[in-house]
Amino acid sequence: SCTQWWCFLYKCLLAVLVFSDDWDIYSFHINSTVTSRYATTVITSRVANRMNESKEIEFHVRIPKNAFISKFRMFINGQVYDGVVKAKEQAQKQYTEAVSRGESAGLVSSVGRTLEEFRTSVTVAAHKKVTFELTYEELMKRMHGKYELQIHARPMQPVRDFKVTVDVYIHEEAGISFIDSFSIYQESKELNSFCLQAWIYFYPTADQQKTCDSCGEQGMNGDLVIVYDVNRDNGLGHIMKSAGYFVHHFAPSNLPRIPKNVVFLIDQSVSMHGKKIQQTRTALIHILNDLAEDDHFGLITFDGNIFHWKQELVQANSKNLESAKKFARNIQDRGSTNINQAVLQGASMLNVHHREGSASILILLTDGDPTSGETNLEKIQSNVKQAIAGKFPLYCLGFGFDVNFEFLEKMSLQNNGVARRIYEDSDADLQLKGFYEEVATPLLTDVTMIYVGGTNLTQTNFSQYYNGSEIVVAGQITDNDIETFIPEVSNRRVIFSNTNDSVESTGTVADDRIQRVWAHLTVKQLLDEQLRLSGPKKEKVKKEILELSLKYSFVTPLTSMVVTKPPGENTDVLHKPKEGETQRQWSSVSPSGSRKHTASRTRSGSQSGE
Structure with a gap:
């Protein structure tokens, strides 16, 4: 393993906190665990109301567009309030019923260039604190020969204990081929490392949060970007399996380009x-x-x-x-x-x-x-x-x-x-x-991924494979029998195959990470498929998306997360929008029934931070 400043990046982490002078954000942490290019990220923020009266405090973060939120909770006065993923119609019904009873309620919806927004608020008693905790998951996509992590740091106020803590446990037999970092504090530099595990940390002081080129008295306002890739060969690629599931990353190098x-x-x-x-x-x-x-x-x-x-x-x-x-x-x-x-x-x-x-x-x-x-x-x-x-x-x-x-x-x-x-x-x-x-730069056409002894596979046919990209396939291993599981990649020019020693076991049956990679990729591809279809076939695919989203607690365009709050407080509904929606807004309904728009995005309007 290795420990370095910016030693490794594997996740698109993006967080923004919005507050007034009446709030004090005194602790903010990001913790990301990444294995086989799949990241689970937890954003935790502890906020205090330093006024002599109750105050509404807002939690607002931006997350990668390709991520699925899978968990949200608030800790208030020793009580835990969890969000629950539901079918969008059920979530909307709960929201509407709260409004009809004259209760406070909120609806969240936002879409941006590379980010989506999560907002919720809660009333905090005088001199009391609240802890927000948001979890999201994402399968990284290789583009231009690298993976990219972007940390959009904009708390807009120096935070006394501002910490971005990313714990990364990578098991890559090929090793890391290169790492570059670009930040608001330093010039880009190349970090040559071949470690299989890395711990990455970023702890700017309150003074540092005000002294970078794009920072000011209101704190950090800039991006931290790290890019990397792993060692590759011309063979079958890297296959990992656990608890009866597998994920296959295929990106051969040194192939001749196709005109x-x-x-x-x-x-x-x-x-x-x-x-x-x-x-x-x-x-x-x-x-x-x-x-x-x-x-x-x-x-x-x-x-x-x-x-x-x-x-x-x-x-x-x-x-x-x-x-x-x-x-x-x-x-x-x-x-x-x-x-x-x-x-x-x-x-x-x-x-x-x-x-x-x-x-x-x-x-x-x-x-x-x-x-x-x-x-x-x-x-x-x-x-x-x-x-x-x-x-x-x-x-x-x-x-x-x-x-x-x-x-x-x-x-x-x-x-x-x-x-x-x-x-x-x-x-x-x-x-x-x-x-x-x-x-x-196309390198292969008509690529077919074959898995003898595999079932419930994600997409296995690809019209073209381009230099700098990656093909990812996941599925189940029939009867969890690794001995009969034989992967192969073929096209009209070449066949990639290997023996079972190319399949790496990543853990025990209790390790469900590979299963979640399969679920994540399956839902993403089904969302694309349902766009192509109509009629009964479309409804069948939508039903499958909904079942998987509910089973794995993913906030998708067919599900929402209902955030239940303390008695008398808002019930928020986090809605995952789809690209191109014409109206994106966060609205809240007061107990009197009047509607207050606290943020709005329209197709013709500008979008801050995009």
Whole structure:
């Protein structure tokens, strides 16, 4: 094991406390235990009311968007008040009934760029204290060849005993390949370490909380970021098992890149006016500079009409790239939005340009709803699915908050891709370039994960595997019989296999961590699947999501956490929103029945801290 300042990071920890001068936050701790890229994080804050009368004190934290809250409790005067995860309809009913009885009640809902918010408040007697404790869980995602931990430290007041304590127990036979840290206190530095376990701690003094570049008299206001990766090879990857469950991390290194065929579909409708179109032009020119000479590409811009730079894909040689960059610099906003025709034209270009041993990719950037041509969303999705026919992925980038993100998300998921929201701020061009870099280097296509002796598996077929990413599969081992459990990864070019000595046992039957990884990943993938479906199939998947969420106490878009408080106090309902909701707010209802909005987020409004 090793102990160093910033020795290791494995978790996206993000915490914010909001208070008035009447509150005193005198203890704040974050404790995270991470094993096999799965983190369970506990945020504990002890707050005192130093007034001579009762005071309402608020607990407000921001957590990673991909995390599920699994536990919340308050300690007041020796009593413990626990939150309970319920089906969203039941939680809403409890909230509504409290309001109808004239009782105080609250409803929580928030969504941001990379974070979601948890808020609750409680009335604390004069010179008394309350302890808040929130637990959330997350499976880390590898991007750009690394995992990233971001600590957003903004208590906005020097805290006498401010501690971020992260206890990390990592069992990685491969070891840690690199660690970098970037903080508000020091320049970034590389920490070379090959330890299998690490204890990470951060204890800034009250003076330190006021003296960093972005700090002030109100305390810390900045990010602490640590990035790392583990050693990798060209083999089967790393498989861990416990109590009849397994999780498989597959990210082979040193594979030769596959030439790609990529078509960019750029919305140039009038709603892209100004900063959006400028940032798109900038990003597109950067992306064109990154194309390899054995890549082939095409550009289509669209408003109410379709404009081809070339009628077919061409090689990314210097002459064609200069011509394409000139075309990109002249993109101007105008007209309406014909998404249907643009995507069909892009799919057609890729379909007629099939190259053996290459990977095809279709990327759509738009900021609005379809307003010309075919405008029925379901019809567009059907047309696109038929045109692509599972032959390549469609990635949809939704620019800004006015875009119909659910429509783009469903269309991407139906075609083996993902949707990503691009936030309209100063770094939007970097966001676009960053997304492209995730898919810039395909290494494998048509990847199939096979597990003889495995059952209840998460997703096992992947259209493409990109450099810097990772494929993760979890499931159950039939009858917990490791001797008959045989994993294998195959595609058209290569087969990855190994003997059972590549499967590592992580603990006793009492260790349910691997099981929770399986549950977490299963729920995440089922949430995506239910977006693609309709009718009875959709309802069946939603039922499965609900059952797993309740069993493992996950706050998901189908569940809420009801926070029961002392008699006479609020009953809060924490609601996990979905990406693209148009209204995100925290409202409270007083005993008189009047509604007070203590915080509000709308699609057109700004979002602090995002």
